[in-house]
Amino acid sequence: MNLALRDIRHHRSRFIQTCLGLGLLLGVVMSMSGIYRGLFTDATAILTATAADLWVVQQDTSGPFAATSRLPEDVKYRIRAVPGVAQASALSFQNIQSDRNGKPFRFFLVGYELGGLGGPPVIVAGRPIRQKHYEMVVDRAMRLPLGAKLRLADDDYTVVGHTAKMVSSAGDPVAYVTLADAQKIQFQDDDNAIRNNRARLAEQISRLPFLAPAQAGQLAPQVAAIVGSTHIVNTVVARLAPGADLAEVQARINRWNHFRPLAVQDQERILTEGMIKKAKMQLGLFRAILLVISGVIISLIIYTMTLDKLRVIATLKLIGTRNRVIVGLILEQSLLMGLIAYAVGYTLIGLTHDKFPRRVDLVPVDLVSLFVIVLVICVAASLVGIRKAMRVEPAEALGN
Amino acid sequence: MYAVQIERLTKIYGSGATEVVALADATFDVAPGELVAILGPSGSGKTTLLTTIGLVTEPTRGRVVLDGELIVDNGWPPGLDLKRVRREKLGFIFQHHNLIPFLTTVENVMIALENNGVSTKEARARSMELLESLGLSQRLDHYPSLLSGGESQRTAIARALANRPRIILADEPTAALDTENGKNVMRLLKALAVENDSAILVVTHDHRMVEGFDRIFEVSDGRIVGERRNGSDNA
Ligand SMILES: Nc1ncnc2c1ncn2[C@@H]1O[C@H](COP(=O)(O)OP(=O)(O)O)[C@@H](O)[C@H]1O
Numbered sequence A: 001m002n003l004a005l006r007d008i009r010h011h012r013s014r015f016i017q018t019c020l021g022l023g024l025l026l027g028v029v030m031s032m033s034g035i036y037r038g039l040f041t042d043a044t045a046i047l048t049a050t051a052a053d054l055w056v057v058q059q060d061t062s063g064p065f066a067a068t069s070r071l072p073e074d075v076k077y078r079i080r081a082v083p084g085v086a087q088a089s090a091l092s093f094q095n096i097q098s099d100r101n102g103k104p105f106r107f108f109l110v111g112y113e114l115g116g117l118g119g120p121p122v123i124v125a126g127r128p129i130r131q132k133h134y135e136m137v138v139d140r141a142m143r144l145p146l147g148a149k150l151r152l153a154d155d156d157y158t159v160v161g162h163t164a165k166m167v168s169s170a171g172d173p174v175a176y177v178t179l180a181d182a183q184k185i186q187f188q189d190d191d192n193a194i195r196n197n198r199a200r201l202a203e204q205i206s207r208l209p210f211l212a213p214a215q216a217g218q219l220a221p222q223v224a225a226i227v228g229s230t231h232i233v234n235t236v237v238a239r240l241a242p243g244a245d246l247a248e249v250q251a252r253i254n255r256w257n258h259f260r261p262l263a264v265q266d267q268e269r270i271l272t273e274g275m276i277k278k279a280k281m282q283l284g285l286f287r288a289i290l291l292v293i294s295g296v297i298i299s300l301i302i303y304t305m306t307l308d309k310l311r312v313i314a315t316l317k318l319i320g321t322r323n324r325v326i327v328g329l330i331l332e333q334s335l336l337m338g339l340i341a342y343a344v345g346y347t348l349i350g351l352t353h354d355k356f357p358r359r360v361d362l363v364p365v366d367l368v369s370l371f372v373i374v375l376v377i378c379v380a381a382s383l384v385g386i387r388k389a390m391r392v393e394p395a396e397a398l399g400n
Numbered sequence B: 001m002y003a004v005q006i007e008r009l010t011k012i013y014g015s016g017a018t019e020v021v022a023l024a025d026a027t028f029d030v031a032p033g034e035l036v037a038i039l040g041p042s043g044s045g046k047t048t049l050l051t052t053i054g055l056v057t058e059p060t061r062g063r064v065v066l067d068g069e070l071i072v073d074n075g076w077p078p079g080l081d082l083k084r085v086r087r088e089k090l091g092f093i094f095q096h097h098n099l100i101p102f103l104t105t106v107e108n109v110m111i112a113l114e115n116n117g118v119s120t121k122e123a124r125a126r127s128m129e130l131l132e133s134l135g136l137s138q139r140l141d142h143y144p145s146l147l148s149g150g151e152s153q154r155t156a157i158a159r160a161l162a163n164r165p166r167i168i169l170a171d172e173p174t175a176a177l178d179t180e181n182g183k184n185v186m187r188l189l190k191a192l193a194v195e196n197d198s199a200i201l202v203v204t205h206d207h208r209m210v211e212g213f214d215r216i217f218e219v220s221d222g223r224i225v226g227e228r229r230n231g232s233d234n235a
């Protein structure tokens, strides 16, 4: 006859309620760990999906995610020519905020070269972009169905495919267009500014005293073309050939003096230690606090459960019940409670983690360590209860 | 051989100004099958007497011999497994029946048997039989909270009897019952003493409950002040 189970059977509803409550709490702890992990996964989602070895950005910047980086598109040709580089592509990144049904609607637009690096990693519905213009692959989270049209910079873009869980380091869903389209979108708004700039440039050049009017007339449009070029990208990413030496490739690009070749690890560090550090610390701290709170609550519940039973334990001792049985009563019950609560929390999060607005990554090592922690707390709390129980005098069963 | 022998058994609570002599130099023997009542007003030391014999309260001085085994000699000898002696030789019944609230009637009896290594299956069979003989066949799967006072007390008696102990100690077993039920419980105990050849010590403060007992001790202020045999006054 198992006393722990008999006691639970008798206090069935109370036990179930306690397990459910604890389960919710453990579910929150699990989701907190998941959000903590998800933050990292999200922050590095584009980095991971691009799978490049090298991120070449503007000199003295930590772009393209953490800072603005602008470089001419044609740098990619120079980079491709560097020995050891197998593949190099230009990428453009921009945040876009527009309105949909009166609500602000944010996403992160990636422009990539068809067939190059940095495009949508996995298409979960529809197809990849095939046309050079006006096609778009968006993340499911944008809630734009296949075939939907989105107006950007006076052009309609058709959604041809969906990705899943592709977000920017800020957590906004990602949309993909071709690099040419992205550049058009990026600089369209500046059209007026560019025209004004050109006019001002032409005027300034024409006033240069050492230039003949004819020379000035020839020079002005060329200068304007360079200044107003839309062939600007935010980064050029490269993959190295097998066996190529990363440091050597970096050194060579460094010698050009205009660009900064960041290894993927550097980029990861910038993203995780710079951009999301505070958020991560905040979440980590919150997770630790929650764990401590759970520990205290579990211990209190188990301890109270034991206190409630002191009279029963005294009676059991009086009729000669062995300590083993009494220890079992306390220990088995608290372990069972911990197990059930864990299962409840796990089921809950398993069913809901996909519906969280941001990514919740349930990582086995987190789940297993939480499981072990819960068991340890249960055992530790039981031991306190057991100590108390062992000190109970059988005479206490006689008190009226 | 006596079932219970006590010699100059003394229990003093506290010390100095707060010292209470709850039991002073109690000496008597109880034979197997003998039904003994301990009668006295509240606070006279009856419970202390019973619990020192029952190895629940450690006496300050004196000896306790249970079933021929010297258990207590001026305090509990270190290393003695009191629980073993309790579960093998003793059965307890109390005013407040002390049933385990989360066990059903039959399980409350089974636990005593399982304590002594009886298998669950056999324990259940024997417990059911015992409870049926005590008129509780309709209450086997009830929780104690659903039992009447008399039913609870009979369940407690079944638990105390389950291992056929040589000695049964009952502390005010009828105090929480009405007269009718109280007398029934006493009759039951008497029948059991005869049937099992167990020594039964019953504490009570109610004179009406002790008729038909083999011996009656009167206790006052921790001392045994009178002893009657079969109703005759031997003090
Ligand atoms: N644990 C204890 N600590 C101190 N005094 C006690 C304790 N138990 C009993 N006493 C005292 O011992 C005396 C006898 O008590 P008890 O044996 O319970 O009497 P009865 O059962 O006859 O009412 C009383 O004065 C009581 O206050």
Ligand SMILES: [Mg+2]
Pocket: B046, B047, B048, B171
């Ligand atoms: Mg008493």
